[in-house]
Amino acid sequence: MLSSLPPVYFYPVSLCYLICFSIILPFSFCSAPSLFTCPTLCTCYPSPPTASCQSHNLSRVPFPLPSSAQRLFLQNNHISEIGPGLFSPLTSVLWLFSNHISILHPGAFNGLENLEELDLGNNPKFPILQSDTFEGLKSLRSLHLYHCHINRLPSGLFRGLYSLRYLYLQNNRLTVLPDGLFRDLFNLTQLFLYGNLLQSLPAESFFGLSNLDRLLLHSNQLAVVSPGAFRGLKSLTMLYLFNNSLPTLPGDCLQPLTSLQFLRLNENPWHCDCSCRSLWRWFHSTPGVSSSPVTCNSPPPLKGRDLRFLVERDLRFCTSNISPRNGNLSDLAFPHKPSSFYIQGDPGAVLEAGEWENTIEEGGGSGQSASILTEKQYLYISFLLVLLSWEVNRYI
Ligand SMILES: *[C@@H]1O[C@H](CO)[C@@H](O)[C@H](O)[C@H]1NC(C)=O
Numbered sequence: 482m483l484s485s486l487p488p489v490y491f492y493p494v495s496l497c498y499l500i501c502f503s504i505i506l507p508f509s510f511c512s513a514p515s516l517f518t519c520p521t522l523c524t525c526y527p528s529p530p531t532a533s534c535q536s537h538n539l540s541r542v543p544f545p546l547p548s549s550a551q552r553l554f555l556q557n558n559h560i561s562e563i564g565p566g567l568f569s570p571l572t573s574v575l576w577l578f579s580n581h582i583s584i585l586h587p588g589a590f591n592g593l594e595n596l597e598e599l600d601l602g603n604n605p606k607f608p609i610l611q612s613d614t615f616e617g618l619k620s621l622r623s624l625h626l627y628h629c630h631i632n633r634l635p636s637g638l639f640r641g642l643y644s645l646r647y648l649y650l651q652n653n654r655l656t657v658l659p660d661g662l663f664r665d666l667f668n669l670t671q672l673f674l675y676g677n678l679l680q681s682l683p684a685e686s687f688f689g690l691s692n693l694d695r696l697l698l699h700s701n702q703l704a705v706v707s708p709g710a711f712r713g714l715k716s717l718t719m720l721y722l723f724n725n726s727l728p729t730l731p732g733d734c735l736q737p738l739t740s741l742q743f744l745r746l747n748e749n750p751w752h753c754d755c756s757c758r759s760l761w762r763w764f765h766s767t768p769g770v771s772s773s774p775v776t777c778n779s780p781p782p783l784k785g786r787d788l789r790f791l792v793e794r795d796l797r798f799c800t801s802n803i804s805p806r807n808g809n810l811s812d813l814a815f816p817h818k819p820s821s822f823y824i825q826g827d828p829g830a831v832l833e834a835g836e837w838e839n840t841i842e843e844g845g846g847s848g849q850s851a852s853i854l855t856e857k858q859y860l861y862i863s864f865l866l867v868l869l870s871w872e873v874n875r876y877i
């Protein structure tokens with residue numbers, strides 16, 4: 482008969498005491514009031530033990546919350562501050578999204594060893610994260626930090642989060658990823674970084690993510706990707722880089738992605754010259770990957786053509802210093818010299834760049850260093866390319 486009643490600890494105090502004293506339950510069960518009180522404005526459920534306090538314009542976390550509650554729903558309120566000791570160590574799901582959190586006291590999430598899901602998304606005034614904010618959350622599987630206007634992450638932030646599978650960092654203001662940020666996340670399968678302000682990806686950016694399956698980097702401002710950027714991502718099947726500022730991408734950076742199936746590179750200002758040759762070669766050596774179009778934006782004779790369907794000869798000139806969008810690369814947070822990236826890697830390409838510079842000097846007699854082209858030289862090359870494509874057409 483008792484089993485048909487909802488568990489006693491969610492009853493009002495007086496009723497609980499009545500039941501405790503008049504029937505059979507041990508006294509100790511009722512001794513801590515927080516075991517069985519449900520805060521006003523919250524609704525509590527027994528199975529699994531849940532306190533649901535969402536969408537009540539709450540300005541603070543109700544206290545005390547039922548200490549037996551494993552799921553705490555506090556989203557869509559006006560909570561601005563999270564102090565230590567508010568949540569029970571039994572908590573496994575904690576939803577705090579769409580609040581106004583601007584103060585996180587040290588130790589706010591201390592001792593939550595059973596926490597599996599923490600959703601802090603859509604808190605636009607989120608405070609600066611400290612290295613130890615998530616320390617000890619060894620059961621955490623899913624961490625939501627999207628749309629929090631975060632502009633920097635301390636490099637130790639995700640230390641020890643060995644269980645993490647899903648990490649949502651999209652729609653923030655991140656400009657760089659600190660070295661070793663993901664070092665301990667070898668169980669991570671999905672990493673959401675789209676809609677940030679990333680400009681470059683240095684070598685080993687994703688070091689440690691050997692089980693990563695999806696990496697979403699679209700809608701950033703990426704202009705430079707190191708040949709070693711994706712090293713170690715041997716399980717990656719999906720890579721999104723669309724809607725960035727990439728004039729080129731070193732084919733070498735895609736080489737380690739032996740599981741890759743889906744690649745999206747559209748909506749980038751591809752500059753189809755010798756700097757794209759290693760990418761072109763990667764496409765031709767990896768026909769199994771499903772890819773979006775890779776539409777050339779420049780040089781003018783190749784504008785609108787798909788890089789993948791060019792012939793290698795189309796990419797023999799090295800003109801990259803002319804006009805990649807966001808051409809000023811001097812302010813990129815990139816450890817290697819960005820300018821060398823454009824004519825690096827492929828010895829053939831460098832040689833041709835040299836040959837071509839000589840041609841210019843003989844022909845135009847320009848005393849200027851050929852690394853930055855004058856408009857006249859640029860017109861000359863365009864003219865040559867048009868001539869070349871006309872020649873090629875004649876033979877087809
Ligand atoms: C929350 O506040 C808004 C206005 O600020 C009001 O319209 C809404 O009814 C309030 N919701 C609750 C549950 O009190």
Ligand SMILES: *[C@@H]1O[C@H](CO)[C@@H](O)[C@H](O)[C@H]1NC(C)=O
Nearest residue numbers: 619620643644645667668692
């Ligand atoms: C994480 O992955 C390792 C192997 O890489 C495995 O031994 C471990 O059990 C995993 N941990 C969790 C919590 O899934």
Ligand SMILES: *[C@@H]1O[C@H](CO)[C@@H](O)[C@H](O)[C@H]1NC(C)=O
Nearest residue numbers: 676677699700701702724725
């Ligand atoms: C492309 O990225 C910009 C931000 O860099 C964003 O504002 C825009 O909505 C994105 N466009 C698409 C089609 O995703």
Ligand SMILES: *[C@@H]1O[C@H](CO)[C@@H](O)[C@H](O)[C@H]1NC(C)=O
Nearest residue numbers: 807808809810811812813814
């Ligand atoms: C390139 O950017 C740097 C730093 O942001 C700036 O000092 C320099 O003037 C810029 N150069 C050009 C040509 O815009």
